[in-house]
Amino acid sequence: MTETAVERAPRTEVEPKLRIEKLGVAYAGRVAVRDVSFGLPTNTVTALIGPSGCGKSTVLRALDRMHDEVPEAEVTGRVLLDGEDVYAPHVDPIEVRRRIGMVFQKPNPFPKSIFDNVAFGLRVGGLRNRTELAARVEEALRHAALWDEVSDRLGKSALGLSGGQQQRLCIARALAVRPEVLLLDEPTSALDPIATEAIEALIDRLRGEITMAMVTHSLAQARRVADHVAFFYLGELVEHGEAREVLEHPQDERTAAYVGGRVG
Amino acid sequence: MSRGDRWLAWGSGLALAIVLFATSALFGVTLFEGVPRLDLAFFVEAPDASMVGGGIAPALVGTALVTLLMTVAGVPVGVATGIWLAEYAPRAGRFGPRLAVLVRAAVANLAGVPSIVFGLFGLGFFVLFVGRGLDHALAEGAPVWGRPGLLWASLTLAVLTLPVVIVTTEEAIRAVPDSLREAALGVGATRLDTVFRVVLPRAAPGIWTGVVLAIGRGAGEVAPILFTGAANYLPELPNDPRDMFMHLGYHVYALSTQSPDVDASRPTLFATVLVLLALAFLLNLVASVLRSRARRMA
Amino acid sequence: MKLGRVRTPWWHRAIERLIALFASSAILAVIAIGVFVFRQAWPLLIDDDALTDQGGLASLFRPRLWPGYDEPLHVWQPVGFPGKLDVIPLVVGTLKITGLTMAIAIPLGVGGAVFLSEVAPRRVREWVKAAVELLAAVPSVVVGFFVLAILAGGVQRAFDLTYRLNAFVAAIGLAFAVVPVVLTITEDALRTVPRELVEASLALGARRWQTTLGVTLPAAMPGIAAAVVLGFGRAIGETMIVLMASGNAPVMGLDPTSSARTLTATIAAELGEVTPGSDHWRVLFLLGALLFVVTFALNELGRWVVLRLRRKLRAEEVAPVSGRARRATATAEVAS
Numbered sequence: 001m002t003e004t005a006v007e008r009a010p011r012t013e014v015e016p017k018l019r020i021e022k023l024g025v026a027y028a029g030r031v032a033v034r035d036v037s038f039g040l041p042t043n044t045v046t047a048l049i050g051p052s053g054c055g056k057s058t059v060l061r062a063l064d065r066m067h068d069e070v071p072e073a074e075v076t077g078r079v080l081l082d083g084e085d086v087y088a089p090h091v092d093p094i095e096v097r098r099r100i101g102m103v104f105q106k107p108n109p110f111p112k113s114i115f116d117n118v119a120f121g122l123r124v125g126g127l128r129n130r131t132e133l134a135a136r137v138e139e140a141l142r143h144a145a146l147w148d149e150v151s152d153r154l155g156k157s158a159l160g161l162s163g164g165q166q167q168r169l170c171i172a173r174a175l176a177v178r179p180e181v182l183l184l185d186e187p188t189s190a191l192d193p194i195a196t197e198a199i200e201a202l203i204d205r206l207r208g209e210i211t212m213a214m215v216t217h218s219l220a221q222a223r224r225v226a227d228h229v230a231f232f233y234l235g236e237l238v239e240h241g242e243a244r245e246v247l248e249h250p251q252d253e254r255t256a257a258y259v260g261g262r263v264g
Numbered sequence: 265m266s267r268g269d270r271w272l273a274w275g276s277g278l279a280l281a282i283v284l285f286a287t288s289a290l291f292g293v294t295l296f297e298g299v300p301r302l303d304l305a306f307f308v309e310a311p312d313a314s315m316v317g318g319g320i321a322p323a324l325v326g327t328a329l330v331t332l333l334m335t336v337a338g339v340p341v342g343v344a345t346g347i348w349l350a351e352y353a354p355r356a357g358r359f360g361p362r363l364a365v366l367v368r369a370a371v372a373n374l375a376g377v378p379s380i381v382f383g384l385f386g387l388g389f390f391v392l393f394v395g396r397g398l399d400h401a402l403a404e405g406a407p408v409w410g411r412p413g414l415l416w417a418s419l420t421l422a423v424l425t426l427p428v429v430i431v432t433t434e435e436a437i438r439a440v441p442d443s444l445r446e447a448a449l450g451v452g453a454t455r456l457d458t459v460f461r462v463v464l465p466r467a468a469p470g471i472w473t474g475v476v477l478a479i480g481r482g483a484g485e486v487a488p489i490l491f492t493g494a495a496n497y498l499p500e501l502p503n504d505p506r507d508m509f510m511h512l513g514y515h516v517y518a519l520s521t522q523s524p525d526v527d528a529s530r531p532t533l534f535a536t537v538l539v540l541l542a543l544a545f546l547l548n549l550v551a552s553v554l555r556s557r558a559r560r561m562a
Numbered sequence: 563m564k565l566g567r568v569r570t571p572w573w574h575r576a577i578e579r580l581i582a583l584f585a586s587s588a589i590l591a592v593i594a595i596g597v598f599v600f601r602q603a604w605p606l607l608i609d610d611d612a613l614t615d616q617g618g619l620a621s622l623f624r625p626r627l628w629p630g631y632d633e634p635l636h637v638w639q640p641v642g643f644p645g646k647l648d649v650i651p652l653v654v655g656t657l658k659i660t661g662l663t664m665a666i667a668i669p670l671g672v673g674g675a676v677f678l679s680e681v682a683p684r685r686v687r688e689w690v691k692a693a694v695e696l697l698a699a700v701p702s703v704v705v706g707f708f709v710l711a712i713l714a715g716g717v718q719r720a721f722d723l724t725y726r727l728n729a730f731v732a733a734i735g736l737a738f739a740v741v742p743v744v745l746t747i748t749e750d751a752l753r754t755v756p757r758e759l760v761e762a763s764l765a766l767g768a769r770r771w772q773t774t775l776g777v778t779l780p781a782a783m784p785g786i787a788a789a790v791v792l793g794f795g796r797a798i799g800e801t802m803i804v805l806m807a808s809g810n811a812p813v814m815g816l817d818p819t820s821s822a823r824t825l826t827a828t829i830a831a832e833l834g835e836v837t838p839g840s841d842h843w844r845v846l847f848l849l850g851a852l853l854f855v856v857t858f859a860l861n862e863l864g865r866w867v868v869l870r871l872r873r874k875l876r877a878e879e880v881a882p883v884s885g886r887a888r889r890a891t892a893t894a895e896v897a898s
Contacts, residue, residue: 069449071355084565095568098452108443110462111561121451124461170447177451268771273681279673280682280690283741287697290708290738341587348585352578363585369865370588376792376861377595377854378799379702380826384833384850388598392838423591430588456574484701487801487826491833513703513802520707521806533711537704544699552692 006239006251015083017042017211018063018100018181023077025058025067033058036077036237038230040181045203045212047226047243049219050258055235056215057105060183063213064100065093081181098125100181101174106190107166109158109173114150117158117169121177136176144172145202164195168202175210182206184214188221200225219259223247231255291541298538301531310499315519316528320536325501326509330418330493331483333505338422339429339475345371346433346471351459375427379487386420386492387412408506415505417493424488425478432477436470436558437463469558473551480547484540486513496522512540599854602847613647613841622649622845638812638823640832640842647845651812655729655822659804660797662733662818663740667793670737671744672786678745679752680774691749698742706806709735714807721819727809729822735803744793751785752778784871791864795857801826825849 016039023036033055040046048056058067065086067073078085086096098121109117118137119127127133137154141147146168150161158169167187174182184203188196203212203225216222222229226243231252239246239255250256309319345367353364396410440463448458464471486494495508496518502509516536523529606612606619613619625634628646636650674694678687709731717734718726755778763773779786809821810831829846836843 064450066446066449069355069445071360081565082563086565088565091565092569094452094454094570095565096452097450098568099563099565102446102450104443104446104450106443108441108447110444110447111466120448120461121453124448124451124453124457173447174451266769266771268769272676272771272774276673276677276681279670280677283670283674283697283745284690284693286738287693289712290697290700290705293708293712294704341584344581344584345587348581352582353585356582367585367588369862370592372865373592373858373861374588374595376795376799376857377592378801378826378857380799380801380829381595381599381850381854381857384599384602384829384847385595387833388602388847389594392602393598423595426588426591452568454570454574456570456577480699484699484703486701486703487830490830513701516703516707517802517806520710530711533707537707540701540704544701544704545696548696548699552695 006241006255014042016040017082018213019078019080019083020059020063021078021080023059023062023079024075025055025062026074026076027070028072029074031235033062033235036232038237038240040211040213041228042211043208044227045207045214045225046228046230047222048213048215048230048232049217049222050232050238052217054232056232057185058235059232059237060102060185060213060215063181063183064097064102066097066102068093098177099179100183101177101179102183103167103170103174103185103187105186107163107170109161109166109169111157111159113155114158114161114169115154118173118176121173125177140172140176141169143175143206144168145198145205146172162195164191164198167191167195167199171199171202175206179210181211181213184212186215186217189217196221219247231258233258294534294538294541297531297534299535301535302538306535311497311515311532313497314525314528315497315523316525316532318532320512320515320539322499322501323510323512323515323536324539326414326494327483327512329502330414330421330489330509330511331479333414333418334421334425334482335475335479337419338425338478341422342426342429342474342478343433343471345426345430346437346474347459347464349430349434350437351455351463355455371427371430374423375431377424379424379485380490382420382424382488383490383492385423386416386488390416390419391492411506412491412493412508413504413506414493414502414509417489417509418505420488420492421482421485424485425482428478428481429471429474432474433467433471436467436474439470439558440466466561467558469554469561473554473558476547476551476554480544480551483547484513484544486511486517489514512536512543516540596851596854599847600851603844603851606841606844606848612844622647622848624648625650636814638828640836640845645842647842649825649845649849651814652823652825652828652849654814654816655808655812656798656824656826658816658818658822659729659732659736659808659824660794662729663736663797664790664794666733666737667740667744667797668790671741671789671793672748674741674745675748675752676774676779678749680770680778691746694742694745697738698746700738702739702800702802703806705735705738706803708738709803709807723819725809725819725821727807727821728819729808730818732804732808732822733818735807736797736800739800739803740793740797743796744789747789747792748782748786751782751789754785755781784868787867787871788864791860791867795860795864798860799826799853799857801830805830825853 018040020039021037023033024031025033036059048060050056061067062075063079067075075087079087081099110120115137118140119133122133122136138147141150146165149165158166161169188199191199200221206212222243228241229243229246230240231238231246233254239250239252246255247259250259306319307324308321310322311318311320349364349367353360391410391412395416396407398409399407444462444466445458448462489511493508494511494514498508498510516533519529519533613621625636626648627634628637636648637646638648638651639646678690682690713734714726714731717723717731759777759781760773763777768776804824805827808823808827810823810827811821812823813820829849833846836846
C-alpha cells in the first residue's frame, strides 16, 4: 500500500500554516505511521479521522514534537511551520510547543488554581508582570468561553470544575500562550454531549483566528466542525481534502467503507 | 471452614500474635518504667558525671544537630538522584537507561551495607582521608579536622540514609500521571520547568515521606557514629561542627553497658529509651500521614 | 516569525547536568565504601611484616598452638599476650546467631504475612501493618537494651541457662529487626499474586488453605525468597543488638545457650580502643571489608534469585495446565 494519498485539497497558491512532508513515526523500530504528507491551511479546522490505532494521534503528537519525550520513538520527514522545519537541528522543541499548542484527550488540569493553570504557560515563558498576567489569563478564559463561569473563583482549584469546564480550561491554558496552531487530540471523547457541544462551539468560534487540527472518532463531529478532513488507515494517510468532498464523495474505497460505516 | 482452613488461620494468626505481643511488650515496659522518671529537668539538664542522675539535654541537642546536618547534606542529593532516575534516565540517550540500572543496583546494595561498615567508612574516609587531608593542606599542627566530630558523623549518616530518600523520591515521581507532564510540555515548558513546577509539587507528600523516614532511620542509628563523632560523656553542647557530641542512642548504649552502677542508672535508661521510642513513633506517624496524603493524590 | 528565537535557557541545562551528577552519588558511595574500608586493611595483604607475631595472613583462619594451651585452637583474644587474632570464632558466632535468628524470623514473618493477606479482614490488616512498620522503625539500640534489661533475665530463669546473655537471646533480639523485613516483603509478594490464579484454584474446588499453600505461596516465591535473603543480610549486618545481647565471648561451637561474638560486634567493641595502623586495627577493617563483600553478594544473590524464579514462573504460565494447577485439582479431589 504505497500508493500516494488521494489529494483533493484545492491547489491554493497560499502556503499552508503547517505543512507535513513525508512524516513517519516508529516506536522501537515498529512503524506506526509512514509517509504522511498534507497541510493545515491557515485558520481552518482539519479533522483527522479513521479507525482507532491507525496513527491519527501519533501524527498529531509529531506536529508539536511530543514524541521527543518518548525515548524509543523515532520521527522522520519534515513538519514545516510557515515554511520552516520544526525538526531542524537548531530548533528547540520548547519553542515549537509554544507556537503549536495541544489539548489532550482527557482533561488534564494541574492540581493548582484556575488562574495558575492558565498562567502556567505564560510563567514558564518568562512573563512575570502581574497585571499583564491577569490580562492574558482573562483573555484566554474569555477566548475559551469560560470566563463568565469562573471569573469569581479564579483562585479556587481547577479540580473543582466539571469535566467539560476542565477541558475548556485546558484549551484556555493552551490559548494563553497565543499559539498559532492548536492541536486537539479527541478533545471531547471523555465528555458528555452538552459539554461536547460547548467545546465544538468554541472550536467554531476560534476558526478564522487560529489553525486547528483535531483528531476525532466521530464522523458527525468531523462533519460539524471540520473544513478539511484527513482519513488515516493503518498508519497511512489515505485521503485528504475538503470535509464535504471527502465525507460525501470519498474517492478511495477504504475511505468509503469507513465513512459508510462498514469499517472501524 | 474446613479443618485445614482453621489450621492455616490459627497457625498464621499465632505467628502474628507473637510479633504483636513482642512489639507491645517493648513499648509497654518502656512506657511503664520510663514515665515516672520524666520531668522537665530530665529534658533540660545535662547528665551528672556518674551518668546516673541528671538529664539528657546534651544528647537531645546532639541528636537533633546530627540529624539536621545529615538531612541538609543528604536529602538534596537523594532527591536529585530520584528525579534523575524517574524523569531523565529514560530519555538520556542510550546510556541513560543503562546507567539507571547501575544506579538502582548501587542503591539496593547501599541499603544492604551493615551500619557498622558505614562507621568504618566514615572513619576511613571522612575522618582519616578528608579530615587528615584538610589538616595537611591547612598545615594545622594538631588534628583539627582529622578527628571524629559532628560534621563527619552527619555526613556518614547522610550516606547511610541516601537509599531511603532515593527510592521514595523515585516512586513518588513515577506516581505522577503523565498527563500532567504532557500538559506542561504542551504549552512549551522545558523539562526542568515541568519537573519543578508540576511534577515535584505533586510528588511532594511522597518525597517528604521519604525524608521523614530517613530522619527516623538516621536519628536512631548508633553504629555509624561510634567512631565518627559520638561522645560517651560530654555535658557541654557542641559549638563547632568539628566538635564531638552526645547522642540519645549512644547514651543508651553507654549507660546500659558501661555504667558503673547498672541498677542505679536503670530509671534514667528507661526514660532515655522512652524518648527514643517516642521519637521513632512520632516520625513514623508523620510518615504515614504524609503517605496517605500521597496515596490520595495519586 | 522565524523559528529559532526561543531556546531552553542555558541554566536549565546546567541544573539538569547537576542533577545527573548527583545521580551518580549512590554508585560513588558504594565504591568509596569498598575502597576506604579496604584501604585500611590493605597493608595486611601486601606487607610481609604484617601479622608477624601471628604467623602471617593465613594465621587469621588457622588453628594454632598458643602458649598456655594444650592443643591448636581458633582463638580471638586481641588483648592477650600475645594478641590472638583468629577470626574463625567470630565467623562461627555470626553464623550461629544469624542461623538462629532466621529460624525464628522466617516462620513468624511468613506466617504473619499469610495471616495478613489471606485471613485478616481489611481493617485489621491496616492496623497491624502500621504496628509492624512501627516495629521496623524502632532503633536497634532500643531493642538491644530491651533484650539486655528485660528479656535476657526472663529467658535465663525460664530455661535455667548458665549465661544470661547468649546466642539465643541475641537471636530473639535480632528477630525484632528481621521479622518486619521478612513480613512486609512477603505480604507484598502474596498480595501481588494475580486474583485470576486464586479464583482459578477456587473455581476448581480447592479449599482456601489448599489455594494458599498450593497456589498463592508458590506464586509469591520470588518475593518470599527476596524477603528471606534481605532479612538474612539485615541479620548479618546488625550491630547494636548483638553487641548488647550476645554476651560477646568469642566462643567456638554451636551451642545456642553459650555466649557468642559476631563480626559486627567485634568491630564496634574494639575499634575505639586500638592503635590506628596496628595489626589489630587493620584486621578489624578487614572484617568490615568482609562484611561489605558478604552483604553485597547476598544482595546480588537476592536479585538473581528473584529474577530466575520470576522467569521460571512465567514459563510455567505459558503451559496450558500448569503442574501446580493440576496438583491443586488433585488435592481438591482428595479433600472432598
